[in-house]
Amino acid sequence: xxxxxQLTIRMADARDRxxxxxxxxxxxxxxxxxxxxxxxxxxxxxxxxxxxxxxxxEGERMVGFISITPPGGSGYSIDKYFQRTxxxxxxDDRLYEIRLLSVPRSNRSRLLAAGLMYAAFRWIEARGxxxxxxxxxxxxxxxxxxxGMQATGQNVQAGQVTYxxxxxxxxxxxxxxxGIRSILNRVQAETAWQIGVDFDTPAPQVRNADxxxxxxxxxxxxxxxxxxxxxxxxxxxxxGYVARIRLTGGDANKIRTYLKKLVGEELxxxxxxxxxxxxxxxxxxxxxxxxxxxx
Numbered sequence: 103x104x105x106x107x108q109l110t111i112r113m114a115d116a117r118d119r120x121x122x123x124x125x126x127x128x129x130x131x132x133x134x135x136x137x138x139x140x141x142x143x144x145x146x147x148x149x150x151x152x153x154x155x156x157x158x159x160e161g162e163r164m165v166g167f168i169s170i171t172p173p174g175g176s177g178y179s180i181d182k183y184f185q186r187t188x189x190x191x192x193x194d195d196r197l198y199e200i201r202l203l204s205v206p207r208s209n210r211s212r213l214l215a216a217g218l219m220y221a222a223f224r225w226i227e228a229r230g231x232x233x234x235x236x237x238x239x240x241x242x243x244x245x246x247x248x249x250g251m252q253a254t255g256q257n258v259q260a261g262q263v264t265y266x267x268x269x270x271x272x273x274x275x276x277x278x279x280x281g282i283r284s285i286l287n288r289v290q291a292e293t294a295w296q297i298g299v300d301f302d303t304p305a306p307q308v309r310n311a312d313x314x315x316x317x318x319x320x321x322x323x324x325x326x327x328x329x330x331x332x333x334x335x336x337x338x339x340x341x342g343y344v345a346r347i348r349l350t351g352g353d354a355n356k357i358r359t360y361l362k363k364l365v366g367e368e369l370x371x372x373x374x375x376x377x378x379x380x381x382x383x384x385x386x387x388x389x390x391x392x393x394x395x396x397x
Contacts, residue, residue: 112296114155115370121164129204136261156221166205168218183258196232217289228299229341237265250278299342319344322390352395358388
């Protein structure tokens with residue numbers, strides 16, 4: 103009997119986008135009828151210009167995804183349905199939105215959906231978010247509530263789907279996690295976790311004489327900006343990788359090894375040791391980070 107491929111939860115890259123857009127059409131148009139089906143067989147919207155996706159894969163096959171809308175862009179999907187003056191929580195630069203939780207019928211399981219939601223929470227937490235908002239279908243409302251989200255009682259109709267507005271602070275999530283620890287333990291044991299953020303919330307951050315060490319590391323990552331994201335997103339884009347640098351303790355070889363892996367594998371940009379431009383780019387960042395640890 104063939105072995106089932108291991109489930110991987112990872113950040114989506116540019117190559118995943120077309121698969122995601124077609125899966126969105128399958129779920130939200132063909133199945134749920136929130137949108138009309140279309141001849142292209144794909145769904146996308148303006149938020150895709152700056153949102154982030156976390157995907158679940160089995161081997162080469164995508165079996166689910168969730169989208170995260172960060173602050174600082176053109177808005178959130180909830181803006182289509184609710185006036186901000188109607189919201190019972192502040193809309194500020196620490197508010198993130200999770201949306202489009204999608205798992206095809208053939209792969210639906212509580213474990214997969216919970217794993218994607220938890221991954222989104224950890225990614226947001228690592229970037230300094232303090233509150234999460236979502237609109238959830240009635241069919242999966244229990245999952246949202248179980249992970250700590252609170253229903254506001256405000257509902258909206260989109261096509262044939264009724265959505266309810268939910269929100270939670272990160273403290274709300276942490277308070278709920280003991281109740282689903284067995285599920286999270288299974289997620290951790292049964293998946294390859296590749297979102298650039300540790301599975302569990304790390305211990306309190308180390309501080310140096312000049313303030314918060316992790317913030318200083320993040321500033322170096324933002325200035326480096328290997329993904330060339332817009333400047334206003336750079337400081338948020340790389341927060342998830344900062345803790346790994348902190349754990350090196352400032353060892354140049356450990357930093358260098360991790361940065362090569364980060365560029366070549368986790369960010370999917372490729373790294374060629376024989377390319378002098380690649381080497382020099384890494385060495386500049388290594389030098390800045392080592393100097394920071396020595397301050």
